[in-house]
Amino acid sequence: MNLEKIMTDLEKKHPGEVEYLQAVREVLESIEEIYNENPQFESAGIIERIVEPDRVLTFKVPWVDDNGKVHVNLGYRVQFNGAIGPYKGGLRFHPSVNLSILKFLGFEQIFKNSLTTLPMGGGKGGSDFDPKGKSNAEVMRFCQSFMLELWKLIGPETDVPAGDIGVGGREIGYMYGMYKKLASEHTGVLTGKGRNWGGSILRPEATGFGAVYFAQEMLRTKGMDFQGKVVAISGFGNVAWGAATKVTELGGKVVTISGPDGYIYDPDGISGAKIEYLLELRASNQDIVKPYSYEFPNAQFHQGKRPWEVKCDVALPCATQNELGLEDAKALVANGVICVAEGANMPSTPDAVNTFIENKIMFGPGKAVNAGGVATSGLEMTQNSMKISWTAEEVDAKLHQIMTEIHNQCVKYGTQPDGYVNYVKGANIAGFLKVANAMLDQGII
Numbered sequence: 001m002n003l004e005k006i007m008t009d010l011e012k013k014h015p016g017e018v019e020y021l022q023a024v025r026e027v028l029e030s031i032e033e034i035y036n037e038n039p040q041f042e043s044a045g046i047i048e049r050i051v052e053p054d055r056v057l058t059f060k061v062p063w064v065d066d067n068g069k070v071h072v073n074l075g076y077r078v079q080f081n082g083a084i085g086p087y088k089g090g091l092r093f094h095p096s097v098n099l100s101i102l103k104f105l106g107f108e109q110i111f112k113n114s115l116t117t118l119p120m121g122g123g124k125g126g127s128d129f130d131p132k133g134k135s136n137a138e139v140m141r142f143c144q145s146f147m148l149e150l151w152k153l154i155g156p157e158t159d160v161p162a163g164d165i166g167v168g169g170r171e172i173g174y175m176y177g178m179y180k181k182l183a184s185e186h187t188g189v190l191t192g193k194g195r196n197w198g199g200s201i202l203r204p205e206a207t208g209f210g211a212v213y214f215a216q217e218m219l220r221t222k223g224m225d226f227q228g229k230v231v232a233i234s235g236f237g238n239v240a241w242g243a244a245t246k247v248t249e250l251g252g253k254v255v256t257i258s259g260p261d262g263y264i265y266d267p268d269g270i271s272g273a274k275i276e277y278l279l280e281l282r283a284s285n286q287d288i289v290k291p292y293s294y295e296f297p298n299a300q301f302h303q304g305k306r307p308w309e310v311k312c313d314v315a316l317p318c319a320t321q322n323e324l325g326l327e328d329a330k331a332l333v334a335n336g337v338i339c340v341a342e343g344a345n346m347p348s349t350p351d352a353v354n355t356f357i358e359n360k361i362m363f364g365p366g367k368a369v370n371a372g373g374v375a376t377s378g379l380e381m382t383q384n385s386m387k388i389s390w391t392a393e394e395v396d397a398k399l400h401q402i403m404t405e406i407h408n409q410c411v412k413y414g415t416q417p418d419g420y421v422n423y424v425k426g427a428n429i430a431g432f433l434k435v436a437n438a439m440l441d442q443g444i445i
Contacts, residue, residue, distance in 0.1 A: 017100035030428035087123030090164030111431025143174035188384025208242020210372015227251035235319035318343035
């Protein structure tokens with residue numbers, strides 16, 4: 001594999017797609033050695049095929065606001081790789097959405113889904129629509145217009161979207177209602193559905209729960225667990241909520257959450273009623289955390305800053321891509337962090353990741369750590385196919401088992417001669433090998 005030539009050619013074909021190119025480089029650097037040991041991959045052009053989506057679909061989404069004004073947003077669906085199962089990946093509604101971000105997320109999703117051991121390919125989609133500040137009626141009209149195009153592209157055995165940033169139970173409900181009307185059938189075509197109509201218990205919490213289960217396995221390799229550990233978390237959406245809940249349950253103390261306006265440091269710990277308050281804040285369509293400091297006076301609000309300056313044992317970045325940079329990583333290392341596990345998709349910059357690895361800090365990449373969300377979506381697909389519903393205990397046990405197995409795969413392929421586990425390398429190799437071998441078996445298509 002000539003990595004630099006591949007990247008140069010990709011940059012020429014896809015100029016300016018920074019996030020996508022970053023994600024591809026990170027994976028290719030990890031798998032270069034094992035790729036070169038398997039000449040059959042080279043002869044089948046696996047790299048050249050896997051870095052390009054099967055198809056990218058773009059469409060306009062016109063909708064009318066409550067004042068009768070017409071708006072037009074862009075909709076996307078990136079169907080990246082279906083070698084091991086139907087395309088699977090979330091829909092993101094956020095002003096930052098563009099093709100580069102969705103291709104990066106779809107590319108990551110290939111390997112994340114492979115790691116879960118469930119038969120799911122990789123995809124991603126969404127729109128630059130911002131649900132924040134919109135009425136329920138406006139969100140409904142947008143979702144219905146979005147689904148008028150999307151429904152032609154998806155199906156329970158073809159492409160099964162889920163939620164992501166800006167797409168929760170409300171949005172999934174509106175989109176599923178429109179899909180059902182257009183297709184004239186009830187199917188498991190979307191995951192993250194309401195529990196009354198095919199959804200899985202624990203899906204909202206699953207990504208956060210899974211991230212903590214994975215981090216717990218990382219700590220156990222050093223004979224430790226979450227009991228008594230101080231934990232810094234970024235974000236305050238579903239992932240951060242699930243992570244804070246599970247960390248507290250396992251005996252740790254969460255001391256930070258964050259939003260675009262800054263972060264909260266609460267030395268008393270964020271648990272119980274405080275997490276419930278965060279959910280209320282989130283449900284109000286606010287993207288800010290400052291009101292938390294009014295409600296709980298011992299908490300300190302740090303305007304425009306990130307929580308990585310706080311001394312902690314475990315850091316769980318659960319917000320968005322590239323939120324943890326080089327200086328943040330240096331601060332965490334200087335403050336004695338033991339473990340960093342990515343609850344979000346690619347929240348650490350390449351320089352930050354290298355800093356953790358160079359300092360032999362346990363570092364878990366998003367494609368492994370946050371796979372609990374899509375794993376539980378896969379469990380929802382299974383329940384839909386079987387027309388059954390599992391209990392919360394059954395779903396949680398299956399999720400825990402999947403996250404433990406993902407950790408085992410990372411250790412298998414990522415353990416270095418000195419005993420340090422390079423989870424980035426381990427996750428990428430394990431995820432890649434399954435997909436690459438499936439592609440070999442199925443021929444040049």
